[in-house]
Each structure stands twice: as C-alpha cells, then as structure tokens.
Amino acid sequence: MSRIVLGDCLAVLPTLPDRAVDFVLTDPPYLVNYRERNGRRIANDTNDAWLTPAFEQMHRVLRDDALCVSFYGWSRVDRFFSAWRAAGFRAVGHIVFAKRYPSTARFLRYQHEQAYLLAKGQPALPAEPLPDVLPWTYSGNRLHPTQKPVECLVPLIEAFCPLGGIVLDPFAGSGSTCVAARQTGRRFLGIELDANYHAVAADRLNLMPTERRAA
Numbered sequence: 482m483s484r485i486v487l488g489d490c491l492a493v494l495p496t497l498p499d500r501a502v503d504f505v506l507t508d509p510p511y512l513v514n515y516r517e518r519n520g521r522r523i524a525n526d527t528n529d530a531w532l533t534p535a536f537e538q539m540h541r542v543l544r545d546d547a548l549c550v551s552f553y554g555w556s557r558v559d560r561f562f563s564a565w566r567a568a569g570f571r572a573v574g575h576i577v578f579a580k581r582y583p584s585t586a587r588f589l590r591y592q593h594e595q596a597y598l599l600a601k602g603q604p605a606l607p608a609e610p611l612p613d614v615l616p617w618t619y620s621g622n623r624l625h626p627t628q629k630p631v632e633c634l635v636p637l638i639e640a641f642c643p644l645g646g647i648v649l650d651p652f653a654g655s656g657s658t659c660v661a662a663r664q665t666g667r668r669f670l671g672i673e674l675d676a677n678y679h680a681v682a683a684d685r686l687n688l689m690p691t692e693r694r695a696a
C-alpha cells in the first residue's frame with residue numbers, strides 16, 4: 482500500500498525490512514539554514530547529524546542493484562558525498578536541472594538544481610539513458626518553500642524504478658515525489674517530520690486515514 486508517514490525518518494526507516502523499496506528519490510534539507518522572506522523554514526537544515534544515518538537506512542531498505550537519486554546543496558557537497566560513501570552508495574551520475582531564472586545572484590547567477598545518481602550494487606544499464614542536463618520548471622513553492630516540480634521528477638522515476646515498484650522519499654515535504662510516483666504507476670512511501678507539510682502532502686494525494694498514519 483502507498484502511504485505517507487508522519488515522523489522522523491531516523492525512527493521510521495529502521496522499522497522497514499531490508500531491500501523493501503525499488504528506488505529512492507529524495508530531496509533532503511540542503512544544510513544551508515534556508516529561510517524564505519515570509520519566514521518559512523526547513524526542519525533539520527542547520528545540522529547534519531541525521532545525514533549519514535538517514536542514508537545508511539536508505540541503502541539498507543533499497544533492494545540490491547538499484548538506484549537512488551538525491552538532490553543536495555552544492556555548497557555542502559563534501560558532507561553529502563561523505564554520507565553517501567559511508568552508507569555504501571557509489572556515484573554513477575550527476576544531474577543538472579537548468580533553470581531559466583536565477584534563485585540568487587552573488588559571484589554567479591545561481592541558476593541550476595542538482596542531484597546525484599547513486600548506485601547500490603550493480604544496477605542494469607538503461608536501454609535509453611536520460612541526458613544528465615534536464616530542464617527545470619518553477620513549481621511556485623505554494624505548498625512548500627522548496628517544492629520540487631512533479632514534471633522534473635517523473636522522468637527519473639520512469640527511468641530508474643520498474644512499473645509497479647515502490648519509490649521511497651524519506652524527506653517528502655509536500656509529497657512531490659509521491660505525486661510523481663502515482664502519476665507514473667509506481668507505489669510510494671513518503672516520510673515527513675513536519676506535521677503541516679505531512680498534512681499538505683496527504684491532502685494533495687487525497688490519502689485515506691490508513692495511508693497517512695503517524696509512525
């Protein structure tokens with residue numbers, strides 16, 4: 482059954498059996514103390530104590546010879562990379578999403594989002610590999626301050642998760658990964674710590690009470 486669980490992924494993931502999911506697509510806090518002009522913030526964006534344990538659990542619950550796509554904060558790439566390596570993942574690709582607009586401007590106009598493609602074991606090569614530069618669409622961030630556009634997630638799920646398989650996102654936010662999974666005929670397991678965003682995600686997916694349970 483697809484569901485979005487309200488809770489800390491460090492408590493929820495250990496309750497899952499080994500090799501229970503087919504693909505991980507996740508957008509964890511970028512460790513940048515992000516704060517919107519209207520004051521909205523991201524939980525756990527100021528400390529990285531969760532980073533390695535969370536990816537260790539993602540690696541454990543992912544089936545053998547499968548893939549994980551993780552967005553990350555480019556200015557904290559060293560911390561993300563150490564956590565992925567410590568968890569047992571191997572980087573097999575890097576995806577750049579080109580924006581038509583800059584998020585900010587300082588030394589550069591910061592105009593891309595980024596994610597690593599990480600392997601557990603030896604996944605099979607796709608028949609038609611995706612390009613590693615993909616277009617970005619502005620989501621509007623109406624439901625979440627860092628809401629990812631569903632249309633940018635769909636090709637990743639289609640490429641890296643078998644039809645009917647389970648997509649895991651332990652940092653689900655407003656549930657964009659779960660929406661993309663449903664749209665593409667995959668099942669999903671989302672986990673979200675913040676009760677407001679958990680409710681937004683569950684409403685967005687029109688989930689029944691049993692599909693939106695607390696941990």
Ligand SMILES: C[S@@+](CC[C@H](N)C(=O)[O-])C[C@H]1O[C@@H](n2cnc3c(N)ncnc32)[C@H](O)[C@@H]1O
Nearest residue numbers: 489490508525625628629652654655657674675
């Ligand atoms: C970058 S946002 C994800 C946004 C999401 N991709 C979307 O489109 O809405 C990261 C999310 O992880 C959640 N989070 C932070 N620490 C967490 C934890 N330990 N367990 C579960 N969720 C957590 C935050 O509350 C936040 O909503």
